[in-house]
Amino acid sequence: MATDILTCTDRISRAVAADDLAEVSALTDPLSPAEVTRVLERLPPKTRAVTFRLLRKDRASIVFDSLDPALRAEIVTGMRSTDVTQLFEELDPDDRVWLLEEMPASVATKLLHGLSPEERRVTDAILGYAPGTAGRRMSPEFVSTHPELTVAQTMLRITARLQDAETVYLLPVLDDGRRVQGVVSMRALLGAPSDTLIGELMREAITVPAGLDEESAARRIATQGILAAPVVDLENRVVGIMTLDDAARIVERAEDEDTARQGGTEPLDRPYLSTPIRALVRTRIVWLLVLAVGATLTVQVLEVFESTIEQVTVLALFVPLLIGIGGNMGNQAATTVTRALALDDVEPRDVLRVFSRELRTGLLLGVLLGALGFVIAGLFYSTMIGLVIGLTLVALCSVAASVGGVMPIIARALKVDPAVFSNPFISTFVDASGLVIYFVIAKVVLGL
Amino acid sequence: MATDILTCTDRISRAVAADDLAEVSALTDPLSPAEVTRVLERLPPKTRAVTFRLLRKDRASIVFDSLDPALRAEIVTGMRSTDVTQLFEELDPDDRVWLLEEMPASVATKLLHGLSPEERRVTDAILGYAPGTAGRRMSPEFVSTHPELTVAQTMLRITARLQDAETVYLLPVLDDGRRVQGVVSMRALLGAPSDTLIGELMREAITVPAGLDEESAARRIATQGILAAPVVDLENRVVGIMTLDDAARIVERAEDEDTARQGGTEPLDRPYLSTPIRALVRTRIVWLLVLAVGATLTVQVLEVFESTIEQVTVLALFVPLLIGIGGNMGNQAATTVTRALALDDVEPRDVLRVFSRELRTGLLLGVLLGALGFVIAGLFYSTMIGLVIGLTLVALCSVAASVGGVMPIIARALKVDPAVFSNPFISTFVDASGLVIYFVIAKVVLGL
Numbered sequence: 020m021a022t023d024i025l026t027c028t029d030r031i032s033r034a035v036a037a038d039d040l041a042e043v044s045a046l047t048d049p050l051s052p053a054e055v056t057r058v059l060e061r062l063p064p065k066t067r068a069v070t071f072r073l074l075r076k077d078r079a080s081i082v083f084d085s086l087d088p089a090l091r092a093e094i095v096t097g098m099r100s101t102d103v104t105q106l107f108e109e110l111d112p113d114d115r116v117w118l119l120e121e122m123p124a125s126v127a128t129k130l131l132h133g134l135s136p137e138e139r140r141v142t143d144a145i146l147g148y149a150p151g152t153a154g155r156r157m158s159p160e161f162v163s164t165h166p167e168l169t170v171a172q173t174m175l176r177i178t179a180r181l182q183d184a185e186t187v188y189l190l191p192v193l194d195d196g197r198r199v200q201g202v203v204s205m206r207a208l209l210g211a212p213s214d215t216l217i218g219e220l221m222r223e224a225i226t227v228p229a230g231l232d233e234e235s236a237a238r239r240i241a242t243q244g245i246l247a248a249p250v251v252d253l254e255n256r257v258v259g260i261m262t263l264d265d266a267a268r269i270v271e272r273a274e275d276e277d278t279a280r281q282g283g284t285e286p287l288d289r290p291y292l293s294t295p296i297r298a299l300v301r302t303r304i305v306w307l308l309v310l311a312v313g314a315t316l317t318v319q320v321l322e323v324f325e326s327t328i329e330q331v332t333v334l335a336l337f338v339p340l341l342i343g344i345g346g347n348m349g350n351q352a353a354t355t356v357t358r359a360l361a362l363d364d365v366e367p368r369d370v371l372r373v374f375s376r377e378l379r380t381g382l383l384l385g386v387l388l389g390a391l392g393f394v395i396a397g398l399f400y401s402t403m404i405g406l407v408i409g410l411t412l413v414a415l416c417s418v419a420a421s422v423g424g425v426m427p428i429i430a431r432a433l434k435v436d437p438a439v440f441s442n443p444f445i446s447t448f449v450d451a452s453g454l455v456i457y458f459v460i461a462k463v464v465l466g467l
Numbered sequence: 468m469a470t471d472i473l474t475c476t477d478r479i480s481r482a483v484a485a486d487d488l489a490e491v492s493a494l495t496d497p498l499s500p501a502e503v504t505r506v507l508e509r510l511p512p513k514t515r516a517v518t519f520r521l522l523r524k525d526r527a528s529i530v531f532d533s534l535d536p537a538l539r540a541e542i543v544t545g546m547r548s549t550d551v552t553q554l555f556e557e558l559d560p561d562d563r564v565w566l567l568e569e570m571p572a573s574v575a576t577k578l579l580h581g582l583s584p585e586e587r588r589v590t591d592a593i594l595g596y597a598p599g600t601a602g603r604r605m606s607p608e609f610v611s612t613h614p615e616l617t618v619a620q621t622m623l624r625i626t627a628r629l630q631d632a633e634t635v636y637l638l639p640v641l642d643d644g645r646r647v648q649g650v651v652s653m654r655a656l657l658g659a660p661s662d663t664l665i666g667e668l669m670r671e672a673i674t675v676p677a678g679l680d681e682e683s684a685a686r687r688i689a690t691q692g693i694l695a696a697p698v699v700d701l702e703n704r705v706v707g708i709m710t711l712d713d714a715a716r717i718v719e720r721a722e723d724e725d726t727a728r729q730g731g732t733e734p735l736d737r738p739y740l741s742t743p744i745r746a747l748v749r750t751r752i753v754w755l756l757v758l759a760v761g762a763t764l765t766v767q768v769l770e771v772f773e774s775t776i777e778q779v780t781v782l783a784l785f786v787p788l789l790i791g792i793g794g795n796m797g798n799q800a801a802t803t804v805t806r807a808l809a810l811d812d813v814e815p816r817d818v819l820r821v822f823s824r825e826l827r828t829g830l831l832l833g834v835l836l837g838a839l840g841f842v843i844a845g846l847f848y849s850t851m852i853g854l855v856i857g858l859t860l861v862a863l864c865s866v867a868a869s870v871g872g873v874m875p876i877i878a879r880a881l882k883v884d885p886a887v888f889s890n891p892f893i894s895t896f897v898d899a900s901g902l903v904i905y906f907v908i909a910k911v912v913l914g915l
Contacts, residue, residue: 025814051671053691060812085691181658188636188653188694205636205653210629223499241719243501243533244712246636246694264692267715271689274722275806281729282802283795291807292817299828303799307836310795314788315843321784328776328783335776335783336769339790339898340762346791347731347758347894351751354730358723359739364508366473369740380747388755395763446795450787 024054028061035066043073052081059086060290067293068097080109089288092121104133111185112141113158113265120150121288145259153236154229156269157250157259158185163193166200166218170211173203186262191249192221197256199224199249226251229258236261237269238362277361280438281354283310306443313447317342320451324458327467333400334461337408338454344388345415345453349423349445352377357427357437367432373424381420385413407464411457418456419449472502476509483514491521500526504533508738515741516545528557536562537736540569543578552581559633560589561606561713568598569736593707601684602677604717605698605707606633611641614648614666618659621651634710639697640669645704647672647697674699677706684709685717686810725809728886729802731758754891761895765790768899772906775915781848782909785856786902792836793863793901797871797893800825805875805885815880821872829868833861855912859905866904867897 027046034042047055047070055074059067059082071094074082083091083106095103095118107115107130115138119127134142141159148154162180164173177187192201201221211220227236227248240248240263250259272286279286285302287294321328321338328335356373359365365373389412397405423445427437461467475494482490495503495518503522507515507530519542522530531539531554543551543566555563555578563586567575582590589607596602610628612621625635640649649669659668675684675696688696688711698707720734727734733750735742769776769786776783804821807813813821837860845853871893878888909915 025816053673057811178657181654187657206629209626209635225501241712241715244716246712263711263715264689264694267689267711267718268692270715270718278726278729278802278806281726282798284799284803287803290810290812291803292813292820296824296827296831299803299824300831302803303796303828303832304835306799307792307795307832308839311788311792311836311839314791317787317791318784321787325780325784329780332773332777332780335786336766336773338783338786339765339769339902340759342787342791343762343765343794343894343898344755344759346794347755348751350730351732351754354726355732355735355739355747355750358726359735362719362738363505364738365740368473372740376744376747379744380751383744383748384752384755387752388759391756391759446791450791454787 024050024057025061027054028058031058031070032062032066035069040069040073043070047074052078052085055082056085060090061292063293064093068094072098080106084110084114087289088117088121090293091118093289095122096126100129100133103130108134108138111158112138112145112160113156113185115142116145116155119146148229151233152229153227153231153233153250153261154258156233156236156265157229157261158265159259160185161191161247161249161257161260162187163191163197163257164203164217166192166194166216166221168217169213170208170215170217170220171213173208173217174213177205185260186247189245189247189260191224191257191260192217193257199226199251199255199257202249204246224249226255227261228253233269234273234361235363237266237273240266241270242362273361276436277357277438280436281357281442283307283442309443310446313443314450316447316451317454320454324454327458327462330467331461331465333404334407334458337396338457341408341411341415341457342450342453344412345419345449346446348381348384348416348419349449350442352381352420352423353427353437353441353445356424357441360427360431360437365428367428370425370428370432373428374421377424378417378421381417382413384420385416388416389413403465407457407461410460410464411453414456414460415449415453418452419445422448472498472505473509475502476506479506479518480510480514483517488517488521491518495522500529500533503530507534508538509740511741512541516542520546528554532558532562535737536565536569538741539566541737543570544574548577548581551578556582556586559606560586560593560608561604561633563590564593564603567594596677599681600677601675601679601681601698601709602706604681604684604713605677605709606713607707608633609639609695609697609705609708610635611639611645611705612651612665614640614642614664614669616665617661618656618663618665618668619661621656621665622661625653633708634695637693637695637708639672639705639708640665641705647674647699647703647705650697652694672697674703675709676701681717682721682809683811685714685721688714689718690810721809724884725805725886728884729805729890731755731890757891758894761891762898764895764899765902768902772902775906775910778915779909779913781852782855782906785844786905789856789859789863789905790898790901792860793867793897794894796829796832796864796867797897798890800829800868800871801875801885801889801893804872805889808875808879808885813876815876818873818876818880821876822869825872826865826869829865830861832868833864836864837861851913855905855909858908858912859901862904862908863897863901866900867893870896 031046144159160183162177162184188205190203191199194200202224203221207220225248227250229250247260247262249257250261252258275286283306389409392412393405393409396408426441430437430440479494592607608631610625610632636653638651639647640651642648650672651669655668673696675698677698695708695710697705698709700706723734731754837857840860841853841857844856874889875885878885
């Protein structure tokens with residue numbers, strides 16, 4: 020990011036605080052729409068609203084289009100009805116739905132009623148699909164063609180829809196029943212004689228079922244690197260189109276979610292610096308409470324072995340190290356498998372295969388670390404202590420890796436977000452079982 | 468994924484094992500290229516190589532194009548030179564470079580020498596840029612135009628390059644010195660009269676400097692949702708073009724890396740089920756060793772307080788719970804800030820602002836958890852123990868959150884991957900300091 024953006028943001032903040040609105044306009048005018056967007060993302064909410072309202076009308080639309088849905092919703096909430104209605108009408112139907120999902124129900128209803136009948140109809144087409152599905156993220160505005168039309172006829176269809184079609188670069192090829200027979204690209208059309216039949220040019224279509232969850236749909240498009248995919252119903256009839264840029268945005272939001280939950284938080288819905296402290300607290304408190312409740316299990320386990328600790332206090336010294344390694348092992352396995360599930364490299368029915376691989380991986384790592392632990396603990400304390408540490412590491416790593424690898428799959432089978440499910444459960448289970456393993460081995464080896 | 472893909476993969480595995488090559492061909496023939504790709508991703512290396520070589524020549528190219536660079540490299544290593552040379556020649560220049568980066572140097576040199584002079588020239592244009600930069604990921608094959616050309620003249624340029632240009636849907640508009648003046652879309656061209664000057668149609672270009680790291684470049688394109696961006700040198704002269712589909716692939720690889728490192732592992736370079744056990748072990752062992760070394764610090768800290776534990780053994784019961792909460796707090800903060808850094812929502816110069824926000828967040832959470840801990844520990848043990856637990860949680864959460872939030876920024880400033888740097892350091896620092904805080908508070912409150 021150019022240094023002048025950061026400086027600019029500061030100067031705008033000060034100008035707004037000083038009520039110097041002319042200065043604010045002077046600062047935003049020379050910026051490109053992309054730069055204005057970055058500036059708005061870094062401002063606190065009230066300043067952002069003021070700055071947005073001071074933009075020239077033509078630039079305001081472009082900038083609005085580039086903002087996250089959450090920020091759009093925030094800005095809209097503070098605006099006059101007439102201004103909002105126009106902005107709303109100008110949005111593409113799929114962007115409109117993103118925005119509606121961020122608004123309180125009353126505001127959303129008002130906005131929908133303010134639409135022209137044509138735009139209302141188009142928007143309702145999308146709203147008919149369940150939230151979180153491909154149907155909700157598609158655009159119903161696309162150009163299609165037929166295998167028996169010619170290139171020339173297809174180009175006419177395209178030029179008629181240039182203003183409103185979501186994309187004109189990839190066209191679904193439909194039969195008389197609107198079923199998808201294939202797709203044809205603009206590039207293919209431009210390279211063929213005008214009387215060529217589409218049926219000879221088209222290639223196999225990669226489609227997306229309208230009921231498929233938005234993340235799988237988006238990843239399918241992004242992984243294949245296709246510009247767009249027809250969205251189809253259960254009879255393979257086309258209902259809309261999902262483009263690569265929307266897929267990339269959906270994947271980014273899904274990554275935000277996965278990354279956040281893997282780290283034990285809820286995702287932020289707006290850029291970090293514009294998130295108020297109480298929102299940061301809210302995204303973390305739930306996980307911490309779940310973890311704290313689970314961790315009381317470790318207190319109870321240690322209570323069972325309290326007399327053992329009294330007898331051989333040196334055992335307490337290794338507790339953080341052992342549960343640290345165990346927790347990390349479980350985390351590593353869960354991270355790898357969760358990512359593989361997200362990319363469709365692993366399916367729930369692979370659970371036994373995953374368990375076996377993680378068990379072997381954990382065993383190998385446990386033996387390596389256990390050998391190291393035996394030597395070092397043996398050197399600094401005693402051979403018996405070294406033996407306890409070594410054996411514990413072997414057992415602990417094997418358990419941690421196999422449990423950690425399997426948790427995300429169980430979560431997916433229960434239709435719960437694997438990242439949500441895994442983290443606290445793995446910590447709790449691995450910590451508690453790790454302590455049990457440790458002290459049982461200690462009692463056996465040391466004859467307590 | 469359709470059940471028949473999974474069944475198909477099993478049947479192909481068995482057919483290869485039984486040397487029934489006719490059966491393998493019979494199984495792959497009815498699959499679409501996309502389905503063949505999924506099957507190949509799930510097979511072990513030798514089976515994959517055999518299956519690929521049995522594909523029909525025309526399908527082999529398409530499938531090869533869809534595979535991850537790592538899998539392409541694997542397949543190529545086992546093939547005869549003549550077959551490889553042809554596959555290599557047919558790849559787009561930017562895909563060729565991806566593949567070269569995965570190969571051992573000797574094989575890469577051989578492959579380059581096997582190229583036709585024209586393709587060699589084009590490939591060298593990309594290889595001139597440092598690995599990991601936008602220049603390495605761009606395509607030098609694009610169509611450009613000039614502000615004083617007409618729509619008709621531009622369309623002629625496009626049709627001449629339909630076969631080899633990376634994209635024809637977004638054209639850089641260059642002045643006489645090849646400097647980028649703007650971009651024009653195919654859609655705009657189709658909608659304007661043939662004699663319109665490009666200068667009237669073009670809009671502002673979002674460009675990417677060739678020296679920019681590939682992840683920032685890719686995110687810029689993906690976040691803006693543009694189909695392509697001209698790649699420029701320091702004088703704003705165009706050197707290539709980066710398209711949205713390549714940007715999406717780069718972002719996915721970057722996510723693989725970030726996700727893996729956040730979980731304490733190195734990323735896998737191929738799908739999970741095709742990764743051998745020793746590779747899984749290799750991606751995790753480094754982190755575990757770093758963690759283990761850091762964790763010996765906790766052993767030493769506890770050794771200092773060993774007499775305190777002997778006096779009041781009940782203190783040992785809470786150690787896993789406290790460091791679990793502390794570690795999680797640090798992790799949450801680091802996760803959030805690392806993600807914000809990746810999305811350019813936070814810059815290194817924001818470090819004080821981030822520190823302040825995380826300190827306040829940690830303090831608030833510490834007070835909430837500390838109150839809960841005080842009440843519960845006080846109920847089950849004693850008021851004094853409850854006080855120790857409560858105060859420790861307040862102090863620990865504040866320290867953990869602020870340190871956790873700042874570590875990624877320090878990493879970024881040191882030009883180290885924030886996810887790599889943060890995880891082990893945070894665990895070690897937070898665990899060790901958490902124990903010190905705990906026992907110091909215990910000694911003070913309990914008068915030991």
